[in-house]
Amino acid sequence: MIDIKIIKAEETYAIRKEVLRKNIELPFIFKGDLDKDTFHLGILLDHKLIGIVSFMKSVCKDLKGNQYQLRGMATLDQFQGKGYGQQLIKFGSEVLKEKQMGLVWCNARVVAVNFYKKAGFKIIGKEFYIPKIGDHFVMFKKLG
DSSP, rough: OOOEEEEHHHHHHHHHHISSSSTSSSSSSTTTTOOOOOOEEHHHEETEEEEEEEEEOOTTTOOOEEEEEEEEEOGGGGTTTTHHHHHHHHHHHHHHHHHHHOOEEEEEEGGGGHHHHHOEEEEEEEEEHHHHHEEEEEEEOOOO
8 A cells, every 4th residue: 555644854864865875975864854844755655665755945046936846855776666756746746736836846866857857847957966976957847
């Protein structure tokens, strides 16, 4: 059985560390994790947390309107490619619509660009590099 629910920031840390920071010496605890406007979602399969995402109130200077940033999107390796991440984005987008947000944006790793395109995101700007992690694009999705 699949369930998506709001979880605590601390519940995201193990999956962030395993999937996003594996063999990378960078923090898996993000500035903004505990802000009052931040929310974190988890997807559970038979009561086991298999994927997470965080949404933080943050402004991308190249975009206009009420916006949130999607951060820390991760699904455990053995559950990737099964649509769980897409379900998390869809659920998060509905929460953001209720908050009357006009768009959501993220810094997408190049390897994840097609995943985000499938979820309705578009690239804005040029490719950029984040040390120790790799090449990224800013991507956004209009809500509504």
